[in-house]
Amino acid sequence: MVVCRSGESTATTRPRLTPAALARRAAGLARGERLTVIGLTRDGVGEALAAGEVDRAALLVATEDPRSSAAVIDRLLDDLAELALARWPDWRDDAAPDVSASDVSAPWRKAAATAAASGRPPRFRRMARALECGQLLRAVDPGSVILVAEVDPVSPARARAVIEALEWCAGHGAACLFALPAEPPDTPPYDRILYGAVAIGRAKAPVAERFIAPRSRAHPASESERRVEAALAGDPELAGLFAGNELVAVAGHGRQPRVDLVCRRHRIVVEIDGPEHQASPKFGQDRHRDYELLVAGYLVLRLTNDEVAADLQRAVEKIRAVVRLRRLPSTHLSFAGDTTR
Known part of the structure; x- marks a missing residue:
C-alpha cells in the first residue's frame, strides 16, 4: 500500500489496476471499507463493474450539485428509497428468507412495506438519517451496496461535500468507492481519500488496435x-x-x-x-x-x-x-x- 505524504508526487508510484482487476477489488470491499481510484469517472467505474459482472449491488451516487454533504446524503437516501420501492416485495416479511431481523428491523420493514404497497418510496424524513440509511442499504441489498461517487479533482469545495457524505455512508455500513477522473493535489480535502488509492491502467495494446x-x-x-x-x-x-x-x-x-x-x-x-x-x-x-x-x-x-x-x-x-x-x-x-x- 502506498503512503501519500504531503507534497509528494504519487502519480507514478500508485498501484495500477486494469478495469477488470478494479471490478474484482471492488467486489471484495466489506461494509464500511473504502477505495479510491484515479483515472476513471463515476460512470467509467460503473462500466468496469458491469463488465466484470460483480456479484454485488452498486449505486452510482448523484453528485451533480453537491452544495453540502447533507444535500448529497438526502439525495442518496431518496434514491435508495426509490430502489427499495422497486425491489419490494423482495424484502417483505414472508418474501425474504435471506433478510433476517438483524439486517432489517421489523418495525421499519412493516412501515416500509405499507408505504411500498401503496406505491410510495419507504422514506421517513422524521427518522434519524443514520438509522434510515442502514435500513435502506440492507433492503436494497443485504450483502452491502457499493456506493460509487465522483469527486471533483479541481474544486475542493465540491469535493469536500462528496467526500464527507461518503465517509458518513461508510460509517453506516456502505462500501464506498471514490472516483477521481484525474490526480488531485495531496491537500485537504483530498488527502483524506488518497491513502491507499489506486490508478486505473490498461495493458499496452498493439498499434493496429489503437488506430481508428x-x-x-x-x-x-x-x-x-x-x-x-x-x-x-x-x-x-x-x-x-x-x-x-x-x-x-x-x-x-x-x-x-x-x-x-x-x-x-x-x-x-x-x-x-x-x-x-x-x-x-x-x-x-x-x-x-x-x-x-x-x-x-x-x-x-x-x-x-x-x-x-x-x-x-x-x-x-x-x-x-x-x-x-x-x-x-x-x-x-x-x-x-x-x-x-
Whole structure:
C-alpha cells in the first residue's frame, strides 16, 4: 500500500489496476471499507463493474450539485428509497428468507412495506438519517451496496461535500468507492481519500488496435470515388467487398500502385478516372499499371467521373457484373462464339 505524504508526487508510484482487476477489488470491499481510484469517472467505474459482472449491488451516487454533504446524503437516501420501492416485495416479511431481523428491523420493514404497497418510496424524513440509511442499504441489498461517487479533482469545495457524505455512508455500513477522473493535489480535502488509492491502467495494446480508421477511405478530393464507395457500402450484395485508396502488391521492386477501390477476395480493381487520365503521360502510365495489376492476378475495371455523375447505378451494375464474373469457377468461363474447346 502506498503512503501519500504531503507534497509528494504519487502519480507514478500508485498501484495500477486494469478495469477488470478494479471490478474484482471492488467486489471484495466489506461494509464500511473504502477505495479510491484515479483515472476513471463515476460512470467509467460503473462500466468496469458491469463488465466484470460483480456479484454485488452498486449505486452510482448523484453528485451533480453537491452544495453540502447533507444535500448529497438526502439525495442518496431518496434514491435508495426509490430502489427499495422497486425491489419490494423482495424484502417483505414472508418474501425474504435471506433478510433476517438483524439486517432489517421489523418495525421499519412493516412501515416500509405499507408505504411500498401503496406505491410510495419507504422514506421517513422524521427518522434519524443514520438509522434510515442502514435500513435502506440492507433492503436494497443485504450483502452491502457499493456506493460509487465522483469527486471533483479541481474544486475542493465540491469535493469536500462528496467526500464527507461518503465517509458518513461508510460509517453506516456502505462500501464506498471514490472516483477521481484525474490526480488531485495531496491537500485537504483530498488527502483524506488518497491513502491507499489506486490508478486505473490498461495493458499496452498493439498499434493496429489503437488506430481508428476513417469511415471513408476514398480520396478526399474525388467526389466520384466517395459516391461509388457509399453506393457499394449500401448495396446488399457488394457491401464489405471493396476497400478504398489502398496499395496493391505487384511484381518487381518499383513503386506499388495505390488504387481507387480493390476487392482482394475476388482480385478486382476499380479505377475512377478524371479527364486528366485521357492525356499523356497519365494515359500511358495507366496502361502500364493495368498491365502490372493484370500480371498480379487483378482484373481492372475503369470508370470515368462523367459516367459516375451521369448514372451512378449503371456504374455500380458494371462493378456487380465483374464481381459475379470473378465468382464463377474458372471451368465455367467462356466467351460467346468460342469453339476451341
